[in-house]
């Protein structure tokens with residue numbers, strides 16, 4: 001399954017030119033400031049808006065091609081769309097809402113596959129309820145189910161968690177992870193929340209002022225400091241794949257391994273060998289010339305300075321190599337630190353120097369595909 005998009009569209013004051021493709025299943029985050037054109041792009045993919053120029057191809061099928069006068073109706077595109085507000089039909093039961101798109105789909109899921117989706121989303125007990133008796137998180141799960149039951153070839157999620165409080169977000173995130181890992185669907189996920197992107201996304205497309213500014217794997221993109229003010233918006237940091245190496249239920253910590261380094265995090269309750277994602281914000285990494293004694297931070301890692309770059313403020317972005325690589329092997333994974341220029345000068349930091357990264361806080365996300373993404 002894949003999607004290729006290259007469209008131009010003028011809407012209000014915005015001159016949109018979006019060009020990117022998604023070749024693999026998994027979540028691609030569409031990230032950018034308010035008004036940068038994210039919703040316009042997914043409306044164009046869904047067929048809710050007709051671009052002025054260009055083409056949109058879903059899995060080798062042109063659903064829109066201005067030159068060839070192709071513009072498939074939304075229901076012919078096999079696109080699932082989940083809005084910020086669930087937009088369930090208030091007069092229909094959960095079951096009728098779920099099967100609304102299914103009944104109208106040219107290639108609906110089989111009944112047993114529908115049962116699997118309903119079970120996966122944990123909404124089997126809600127089928128007879130009306131939407132007004134559901135919590136925000138339950139409504140979004142039903143909305144996801146409604147989109148999936150129509151058997152889409154691609155799923156569009158427009159800030160599906162932004163209307164939910166943190167508790168409801170935490171409730172629904174594992175379902176999105178499971179969806180990512182089991183459904184083999186390309187999912188385009190609009191979000192302003194970098195924690196969600198770091199936890200869920202495999203790829204990231206960054207939009208600015210209607211243009212595709214950058215795209216790449218979430219591991220690379222979150223460390224990019226060259227995206228101007230936008231890098232500040234996504235709070236530059238590092239996402240690392242790590243493996244659980246010990247599990248002692250009596251312990252209050254778990255030990256993880258990444259690039260030959262050991263990380264200590266609050267107890268995860270996960271089996272040894274499980275893969276997780278670590279998210280470390282650049283501003284949560286301090287640099288020390290020597291291993292500091294008597295310090296509460298649990299993660300003090302030997303690293304080497306690979307790059308020092310200025311940014312628009314009075315801070316510097318320091319790229320640190322975790323493990324030094326052996327020349328022939330893969331390059332070392334990197335960790336990003338953001339410190340004041342004054343601190344860097346005081347410590348006389350220079351490229352090639354061996355230093356210690358003192359990490360104040362590591363966020364561990366629950367789950368990762370076994371292929372390491």
Ligand SMILES: Nc1ncnc2c1ncn2[C@@H]1O[C@H](COP(=O)(O)OP(=O)(O)OP(=O)(O)O)[C@@H](O)[C@H]1O
Pocket residue numbers: 011012013014032033034035036037038039040041
């Ligand atoms: N119907 C419309 N008429 C005029 N301008 C519009 C219309 N719809 C959207 N726009 C403008 O197009 C631009 C892009 O809007 P869009 O909703 O795609 O941005 P976005 O990146 O999704 O923003 P947000 O993150 O705030 O949802 C905005 O400046 C918006 O005001």
